[in-house]
Amino acid sequence: MNDFSAVPRLSNIQTEASFKAAKHLGSIAEASALCAHLTVTAPSLRDVAHGLLSSRLQGLVEYPNPDILFLNTRGSKGSIARSMSLTDGLLHALIHGTSTFEKHDVAVYVHHDSVRDAHLIASFTVEDALQLFNELVQVLPTAYTTSLVEFWTSDIDIAAHPSENNHQPRARHVTLTDLRGRLLTHEAALNNRLKTLDLDASGRLNAIVTGASTAGVYSLSLTLPEGTSVALHSVFVATQLVEKVDVLTPDQEVGAAFLYTPARGLEVFDSLAQLNESVVQLLANPDEQAFLLQNLLLADRDGLDDNAAAIAGMTPCYNRLDDPLLIAHTQGIRDKQSADFNHVLTLAQRTKEEMPAFLAQVKKIQCLDYCDHALWHRFEEHCADARQKRFPDWLKDADDWKKDSYQVFETQHHEYEQAADQLLGTLGSLKSYSVWAIDQYVRQHLGYSVDPQQIFITLPDEFPTQAGTFKTVYKKSLLEFVMEGLPFTDVRLRPSVEVPARSEHPAWTYDFADKLVAELDVRINFGQAVRALYQQPEMQRALLHVRDSAITLSAWAAKLQGHLLDRSEELIRTLSSDNVKPGYLLSIGHVTLNGSSVRLKDLIVFHEVRDADEHYVLYAPGAPGGRDMFEFSSWRSLSFEIGGWTKTAAGAQYLVDQVPLLSRAETSVFISSITHLPSKWQPLSVRFMPGKGKNYEANLLELVNHKVDVHVADNDVITPADSKQGTYAHRRSMVVLESRITEINKAFLAITKLRSFQQIAHDEIKRVINNWLRQNGVNERIDPDTVYVDVHGKPRLELPNLGPDSPFPTLTRLAMDGYSGNYKFHQDAVLYSSIGQDLSGLPTEVIDRTLRVLSLGERYMKMLEVEYLDKKHQYYKRRRALYAVRQHCELRHAIMSEYLRGRLTQTQYQWLVHLVVSLGASGLADEPKNAALIENSSVNAWYLEGRLVEGVYLFKNSNNADPDFELLYTPNAPDGLLFRTNAELISSALAPGMADYYYDRVRYKHQPVINAYFASLKNTPPVAGMSFKFEFNPADQIKTLERLYDDMIQRMIQDIDDQTESTDERIGQYTYIAVKWTGTILLLPFPGASVAWGLLHSGISFQRGLIAYLDGDRATAFPLFVGAAIGVVSGADGIRSITVGSPTVGRLIANWAWVKTKPFLVQHFTIGSIDTTPVLTSYTRLN
Incomplete structure (x- = not known):
């Protein structure tokens, strides 16, 4: 949202080797996301405190919800000097004791902002509250650690492996162990060192990972110089040869040695001595030691963080382990979680730590924050490895200092993206803004926080139709109604609000919810807030840096690819630094179309005049053909490059998308006329308009602001419900109509069960072809939406167009067309996979034969006639x-x-x-009726x-x-x-x-x-x-x-x-x-x-689906591999499910990866040798 740039293409992953690697990366991402998902509902300390208080308040007060009962201190003239909920009071007492509580002018109220008698809880005094706190602080720590035990032993319904079609719910700790095993399996497939192991070593490793053998497995601890030993929880060592000893020493001959750490996974060494030396080197490296030391108990680590000498002097020690490795790993995580909580609590009580800092530490322990970071580190390392191996030649073959400069520019670009995202804050999306707005409103009016996704509003609705009264119920969360709008409803139908027991409050009525939605009016307020933010100088400067760094990165990538010569790259660098040489005339500006003032919003031109010599560089992010940067010796050649884009549908659409929505009809007519008659394009069909600012920064800022203005204006066009012309009542009427449309659709589909012809064709051809593959011993399974067929048998293309405008039909499309002369297979018909899948095991004659006998069209027509076109049908x-x-x-x-x-x-x-x-057929009451108006x-x-x-x-x-x-x-x-x-x-x-x-x-x-x-x-x-x-x-x-x-x-x-x-x-x-x-x-x-x-008109597009998910400039390489891994979760079907919006695993992976990769940081990825040659670190002087 911060740059609105074109997004990266994924064409570089279209090889079989990359597909297989990405497939393993996808499985690693899936398992990692599921590991993180396991802790989402882990109990918080506040949850446990709330539960203890609620149970003790039963029968004492009307609403036994400690979040809505407040210790309010009366100030002067009836004001409130202080307010604290009972839940917060108990947590405060846990750290600071009850002696710090005020006892004068304090009472318990049901409102946080009132000391009026009407809100006083007379039956429960401040003395009662303090006595309750004194009792509960004694049991709260134990209750919390007990809740963690119950959490890990409770069942969860997650399949650790995709093959588990009929899996049963299992305890969380068992599921976590299985997921870790799956991680190791896919990591082993990517580990070249593991691939070189002989059969004995491979078999031994498999026995260790699966838990079939516990012999020869050891825990790893560290001995400090003074002799104290500290255990590294969930870090283990295993040996190829089994030595029946309780303690291993580095000089023992045990064959290959395996080191398992949460942050690095499984590593293989030729000997235990080599493994031991690697551990020692890790401890001596300040940049790497954290990924090892984070497995220490916090109590053990607290005294080490500032003691580099002690860390460097640690000696590894290996003690026999009696449990299977992965089971011990999970138990180590659980033991550390409980121990760390007790340590943090003890420390906070001793130092009287501030409550927010204490709760933040507990939150990290609750969610196993260090484990999640370790998993991401592992995934990032795998992506970086894949990235290095599969770099395009233009980067792989570049000099080291050029690679290093590329990395610096890429990192700078993402840092600027991060800065812009931080300024967006809650305005990053309508959802995040809505959550914030609801929280502010409820805090202001009721004094506590709620989860708006756990509060549900139920609105009954009914209206007449020719087939009787249509009755329905709209039930959504408070958050959904706030975002989408609350329909008008007849109060006689008794709308209601459901609030979770822990959030109950007497004020939570339908009237309160109705008022909340109306006063927040988030769609209007969100749009206005976004507009206001984009007008702020700080935000404009952040966007300026994003655009400037994107240009820098794109220019450098273009130079490495040979798209720009030194003169062009120097022109951009000189302009951006405002360091113009005497005799040179340099300018930067925008492009207008067809003699009008309508700009092409993304296009930027850099212009140089040296005597009679002219030179142009065009920056066109997302332009068709895969290039962002172009150089020309004349305006004529630049103009005809742009005009040439109209030759393809994608190019024509790119140009239309460059203009504001309100100008697209006129632009489309012009582009269509050029498509039909290319000679109409002339050098002045586009014009260069130099910036009028005093320097590069001013001119680039004007270009950025224009793009923002277009974005905001387009948003006004496509979101009519947010228009200032309408009132809240108008928008609410829109919601009534939208809600009824949705419910009518559901009712229609419920009695129609209509499957589209595309769905039937897809499923049938998939079933037939995959059955044939299975029967003929081919392990691959295909998704017909990802298989493209050149039925005419032309020579295989190296880089075929497999996008929405591909000249080749998908296998699904062929099944829909059925057999005909137009699709008669050439004996050398060619199959292409949009995901790089190996299709050599699928003969084209099998497809040809299958299409001849399917007759799907005839079968579908009969079904339509009988089921949907018969007036005598019951529905x-x-x-x-x-x-x-x-x-x-x-x-x-x-x-x-x-x-x-x-x-x-x-x-x-x-x-x-x-x-x-x-x-007729209105279904609405009080309809306007004025016959004269429509005479x-x-x-x-x-x-x-x-x-x-x-x-x-x-x-x-x-x-x-x-x-x-x-x-x-x-x-x-x-x-x-x-x-x-x-x-x-x-x-x-x-x-x-x-x-x-x-x-x-x-x-x-x-x-x-x-x-x-x-x-x-x-x-x-x-x-x-x-x-x-x-x-x-x-x-x-x-x-x-x-x-x-x-x-x-x-x-x-x-x-x-x-x-x-x-x-x-x-047929x-x-x-x-x-x-x-x-x-x-x-x-x-x-x-x-x-x-x-x-x-029907466009196949499922793997690239299109992921491109819609990623953002950033396509010169950035790292998202390419992360995105590919996220997409190929479970082979072709996984791709299909995530691109069409699978609500399950695919969404979990996307959420997990989005949090971790927004922005994409490359701090763990290095290429070249940074200390050998000076690195070009910046083009500009922007501050």
């Missing part, structure tokens, strides 16, 4: 009624959206609302080139010639316009995706006409002022919304009959196209069902 009437109400809500939602965006006047708004109400007005089906466009309606006032009262309703249009005038219809016709939008909504046999229409439109692009008559047939006037469903069904049946007359057609591509149209139209009113259907 037909209900589906018809749901469709009508859904359409009404959708229309009302669209009208209000456009009104809030400022695209409709009040008069237009009222006219449209009355027209929609006249169609001679109608809603009509709409035709394009004489062909009916399904789901697009014309709202027309026949008595009013004003074009503002002849509006076309275009739901879910890709350009975002929901209602458009005749002029807007023309100007937006060539916007990205609009041709497909209309094409997909006409009958199959009419689609060639629409295709020809848009082809002619590209030949003669529309110009300003152009118009044509809206087409509609008075006979197709829509009288009621229920009738729409009947009309749609009839048209579908007719179209199916037209296109599936022969058996040949049923050919025509059936596929008819099925595609049928499914698309059937699902138009139900977006929830059409999500999967939408994947």
Whole structure:
């Protein structure tokens, strides 16, 4: 969010070796994330204190919640001098005792900000509270350590291995042990040293890891110079040869020796002496010793941190272990957790430590913070290793000092990203802002904190339909309703609030929750806060540094790749330092398009004039083709480079995305005209506009601020509910409509069970092909969404385009098309994997044969006809009624959206609302009714080139010639316009995706006409002022919304009959196209069902999914490998699940890695030799 830059491409991982490495990294990430997840619900000291107090308060007070009972000290004139909840009071007493509590003018109240008698708890005095504290501080420490024991022995339902399909809940400590074993298994696969072990050593190691053998396994402790021994918990040594001794010495011959540490995993040494020497070196290295010493008890470590001589003088000692290694590892973690808590408590009581610092230490112990950091360190090291091995040649072959400079620039860039993220704080996302706002509100009004995800609001709702009253219940967390809005509700239906027992408070009523949501109004306040933050000089400077460091990094990477010569790199460096030589004219500026003032927001040009010689460098982050930096000797060549991007769909879209949303319709028309007639592009189709600032910093800041302004303005366009034109009541009405739409969708899907043709084709071809592979002894399993097929048998490409615009169909797409002459396999057909999977075991003739016999289209058509198109079906009437109400809500939602965006006047708004109400199926009470307002007005089906466009309606006032009262309703249009005038219809016709939008909504046999229409439109692009008559047939006037469903069904049946007359057609591509149209139209009113259907036009994209997750400049190399590892969790299916939003393991991994890698720090990664050659550390002088 802080840079809005283009994101890194992942093309460098498209090899089989990288895929296998990334697959192991993904499994390591998964196991690590699950280890961290195990401690998420570990009991906190505050939880235990709250529980003890609650049980003792039962029967003494009406609400036995110590978080809402306060010791309030009365100040002068009725003010409050001090307030502390009973829970905080007990924790305070635990450290400082009860003697520090005030006893005069203190009483127990149910409000934190009141000393009024109405809020006084007369039955429970301050003396009662202090007596209770004195009793409970004696048992609280033991109660907490006991709760930890109970926590580790309680069951959790997590599979330690993906193969455990029918796993049973197991104790947490058992699950942790299994997960650690899985970690070691995948780490061993990446460890080249382990791969060289002979069979005996490998077998011995396997027995140690699995716990089959406990002999020859030793714990590791350290002996201080004065003779004291301290144990390293969860650090172990194992030997290849078993010596039956209690204590090992380094000189013993035991074959290979294995060292296990939480931060490094398993390491292999040729001998115990070599292992011992490595441990000694670790202790002598201040940068590395922490990963070993963190396994000491805190009581043992406290006296060592400032004693370097003592640490360096430690001697390793190896004592026999009787338990299996990983079981001992888990037990060591548990023992250290309890011991560390007791030590921290004792120390805090002795030093009278401040409560926040004490609780922060306990929190780290509770969550095993050191273990989580150790796991991340291990994962980062594996990624760094993979990164070094698979560096692109341009970096791998560079001189050491150039590599080191690259690393410095990369680190600087991420440090600046981190600084910007810190300034964002709670404004980093709507969710984080909402959590903060709720906390502030509840603290202010009730005096304590709650978890807004654990408080639930239940809103009953009911409304009439033609099939009877529709009843539903909206139940969401307080956080969700705060973020999404709270619908209006009839209080007679008795809305309610559920608060967890530990958070109960008499003030928690529905009225309080309703008031909280209304006063916070977070969507408006969040947007305003973000805008305000971006206007702050400190934030602007942070973004300036992010952009500047991205340019520096990109320029250096471009130089190493040979994309920039020394002159270009020197131009950027000289400009950024404002060190211009005499006789040189240097400038930096932006690019405008097509003679207008519309900027291409990401593009930055560096310009040098030396006598008559000109030189340009173009910085275009995310540009098509994989380059960010370009150099040119003339503006003409630079201009034609940009113009050349229009030759591909991705390039054209890149240019359209560069302009503000409100300028994209006009830009799309221009780009489309260039696509059709490239000669229209001229040198001045783009213009260079030099900055007017006094120096580089001022000019770059102006460029950054412009991009922020575009971002904010675009956000205003795409979030109409946040518009200042609407009131909170308007936005709340929107939420009612959205909530009903969601529930109607659920009800429709519940009685429809519709699976898209894409889903059926994917699952069936996957089942058939994987069964064949299994039966023929091939271990690989494929996901057909990741397999691309060149059916024409052209020579294999080294770097094929396997993205959304790939010329090759996926295996899923082929299964959907069915067998036809268009897809007849060449004998040398080529298979590509978008994830680098080895497909050599899958013969293309098997695919060819499978496609010939599947006949999926015919089977799917029969299912549609029988299940969904029969009026006698038991659910037909209900589906018809749901469709009508859904359409009404959708229309009302669209009208209000456009009104809030400022695209409709009040008069237009009222006219449209009355027209929609006249169609019935409202389900809303107190609807406006004014027949005069809509006299001679109608809603009509709409035709394009004489062909009916399904789901697009014309709202027309026949008595009013004003074009503002002849509006076309275009739901879910890709350009975002929901209602458009005749002029807007023309100007937006060539916007990205609009041709497909209309094409997909006409009958199959009419689609060639629409295709020809848009082809002619590209030949003669529309110009300003152009118009044509809206087409509609008075006979197709829509009288009621229920009738729409009947009309749609009839048209579908007719179209199916037209296109599936022969058996040949049923197994050919025509059936596929008819099925595609049928499914698309059937699902138009139900977006929830059409999500999967939408994947029809583009395969699941591994790269696209991860690119949406990562951020930063693509010159950065480290995220490349981390992202790949996060994605390939469990082979192809894992990729598919995470890219389509798996709610389980994939999300855990993403959360774990996001916290750890935002920003990506490379402090543990080194390349080259930093101390041999001076490193180029900075281009700029920005402060």
